[in-house]
Amino acid sequence: xxxxxxxxxxxxxxxxxxxxxxxxxxxxxxxxxxxxxxxxxxxxxxxxxxxxxxxxxxxxxxxxxxxxxxxxxxxxxxxxxxxxxxxxxxxxxxxxxxxxxxxxxxxxxxxxxxxxxxxxxxxxxxxxxxxxxxxxxxxxxxxxxxxxxxxxxxxxxxxxxxxxxxxxxxxxxxxxxxxxxxxxxxxxxxxxxxxxxxxxxxxxxxxxxxxxxxxxxxxxxxxxxxxxxxxxxxxxxxxxxxxxxxxxxxxxxxxxxxxxxxxxxxxxxxxxxxxxxxxxxxxxxxxxxxxxxxxxxxxxxxxxxxxxxxxxxxxxxxxxxxxxxxxxxxxxxxxxxxxxxxxxxxxxxxxxxxxxxxxxxxxxxxxxxxxxx
Numbered sequence: 060x061x062x063x064x065x066x067x068x069x070x071x072x073x074x075x076x077x078x079x080x081x082x083x084x085x086x087x088x089x090x091x092x093x094x095x096x097x098x099x100x101x102x103x104x105x106x107x108x109x110x111x112x113x114x115x116x117x118x119x120x121x122x123x124x125x126x127x128x129x130x131x132x133x134x135x136x137x138x139x140x141x142x143x144x145x146x147x148x149x150x151x152x153x154x155x156x157x158x159x160x161x162x163x164x165x166x167x168x169x170x171x172x173x174x175x176x177x178x179x180x181x182x183x184x185x186x187x188x189x190x191x192x193x194x195x196x197x198x199x200x201x202x203x204x205x206x207x208x209x210x211x212x213x214x215x216x217x218x219x220x221x222x223x224x225x226x227x228x229x230x231x232x233x234x235x236x237x238x239x240x241x242x243x244x245x246x247x248x249x250x251x252x253x254x255x256x257x258x259x260x261x262x263x264x265x266x267x268x269x270x271x272x273x274x275x276x277x278x279x280x281x282x283x284x285x286x287x288x289x290x291x292x293x294x295x296x297x298x299x300x301x302x303x304x305x306x307x308x309x310x311x312x313x314x315x316x317x318x319x320x321x322x323x324x325x326x327x328x329x330x331x332x333x334x335x336x337x338x339x340x341x342x343x344x345x346x347x348x349x350x351x352x353x354x355x356x357x358x359x360x361x362x363x364x365x366x367x368x369x370x371x372x373x374x375x376x377x378x379x380x381x382x383x384x385x386x387x388x389x390x391x392x393x394x395x396x397x398x399x400x401x402x403x404x405x406x407x408x409x410x411x412x413x414x415x416x417x418x419x420x421x422x423x424x425x426x427x428x429x430x431x432x
Contacts, residue, residue, distance in 0.1 A: 079104040080369060081156050082380060083118055083127055084389065085138060085415035091123020092142045092170065095412035096387075100124050100138060102156060103389065103408060107375040110391035110404035119158040121148050126365070127417040128174045128181065134424045135161070135200030136417070137174045137181055145171035147183050147194070149201050154425040161201045167192040167208040173228040173270075182229045182238060189224025191240045191249070207254060213245035216264045217284050221245070230271045233278070234295035243267045243283060248291075252298060260300045262289055265314075274324035277348040281308065281319040281331050288322060288331055288342060290351055303349055309336045310353035321365045325377070328354075328399035332363040332381065339363060339381060339392065341400045355400045360386035360407075367416040368394075378404075382413035389413055 082105050086097025099122075102115030124138035134152040139145065145166035150158040168185025175182045181202055182193045194206035215221030225244035232239050232250070237257065240249035246268065248260040262268055267284025273293075278300060280289040286308050291300040308319045308331050317335035324330075329342040329351055338356040345352050360383030369378045377394040379401045389408045392401035 079106050079113070081105075081419045081421040082112075082367070082369075083136060083417045083419055084382065084410055084413050085124035085127050085417070086410065087125060087141070087412045087414060088123050090142070091125070091140070095123075097411045097413075100127070100136075100158065101410050101413075103410075105369060105378075105380065105391070107369060107371055107378070110378050110393055110406045112380070112389055112391060112406055112408040114408060114410075115156070118156070119150055119160065121160070124148075125414045126173045127415050128176045129417060129419055130176045130181070130196070130200055133200050134427070136419065137176065137202070139166065139171035139174050139183060141170055141172055143169045143187070145169055145183075145185055147171065147174060147181070147202055151200070152419060152421075152424055154421070156419075156421055161199060164194060164202050164204050164206065167206060175229040175231075177231070177238070184226035184228050184240065186225050186227060186243075189226045189242060189244060191226045191229060191238075191251075193238070193254075209240065209249070209251055209256065211240070211242060211245065211249060213242075213247070215244055215246045215267070217267065220267060220284060227268070227283075228270045230273055230278070233273050233276050233293040234298070237298055239271060239278070241268045241271050241280065243269055248278070248280070248300065250298065257298055260291065260302070262302060263305070269320065270322050272322050272324045272329070274329075274344070275348055279322055279324060279329050279351070281322040283318050283320070284314065286313040286317045286319060286333075288319065288329065288351055290349060292349065306342060306351045306353055309333055309338065309340055309356055320363065323366070323368055325368045326394075326399060330366070330379065330401070332359075332366055334362045334364070334384075337361055337363060337383075339366065339379060339401060343399065354398070357392060357401050357403060359383055359390045359392065359403070360388055362386065363390075364413070365415040367418050369418055380416050382416050384412055384414050387411050387413070389416065
């Protein structure tokens with residue numbers, strides 16, 4: 060059974076008198092494809108009361124860590140290395156928030172752009188050739204060589220972007236049994252079950268599905284090419300999904316000028332980052348999850364890519380931390396508990412080409428007795 064065991068976002072940092080949280084931020088580097096001015100993975104300390112962020116320096120120097128994932132036991136961070144010949148690198152997380160490289164494996168394709176912790180395995184999406192690869196994990200969390208690859212064929216109507224399959228991300232279906240491969244090139248969610256292909260869920264031609272988030276029996280998919288967020292209801296018995304409809308990501312038609320990136324569900328709302336509109340949009344969940352309604356756009360900086368929900372504890376508020384790739388900065392937003400709309404706190408942290416934000420539960424790691432030296 061597939062069970063996503065990502066980080067329980069928002070853990071406070073043990074031993075830190077001000078209760079700051081640990082975030083790791085992935086960037087593009089001079090030796091990645093595309094190249095950037097980042098130095099690898101950065102360490103950021105986040106104040107959950109104010110949203111203020113403090114630079115904690117470079118946590119690990121690794122090529123193009125454009126997407127990150129956390130594995131709880133043992134505490135491990137996985138980073139794709141987005142290059143023509145892609146690799147996946149694992150890092151042990153110590154109690155002092157340092158990272159120690161454990162090793163890397165080829166991903167079975169080029170331009171790996173997403174990694175997902177699956178509990179006893181880890182999955183990677185390779186954009187260039189459309190292959191998704193699943194790796195078994197060693198006792199220390201290191202991905203084992205010789206992962207199981209899932210190639211694909213097909214194309215879509217947007218000829219300059221959909222000339223072939225382009226696996227952009229992975230998600231675990233609501234049934235907990237199926238792995239979904241979000242394929243931008245073929246307008247599909249490819250379904251894999253028990254290590255075997257099990258069909259595909261078709262999206263409208265030209266959607267360009269990029270990322271998906273699961274909430275209950277529903278799957279919400281960000282369409283990069285049509286600038287919409289699509290709603291699907293999962294049928295666990297049939298192992299497939301029904302497409303119920305979609306909504307403009309920014310509240311208006313913007314295909315060709317706006318390109319949705321990340322999508323997340325939190326507290327009765329769905330959030331999507333919009334590259335072009337340079338905003339995070341808030342969509343209210345209606346009809347028990349079967350429909351989305353656009354509520355607001357919050358401007359965050361140039362070309363917002365990935366973002367993370369940082370949940371508050373006790374009296375602390377919830378925040379979004381957004382990576383503005385072309386703005387070379389992180390932005391923190393305070394989520395209004397009544398409306399769900401995030402408001403700009405005004406806090407920024409300069410980081411070169413940030414593309415992924417990963418909360419890491421450092422206090423939990425310390426309580427579990429992870430080394431601190």
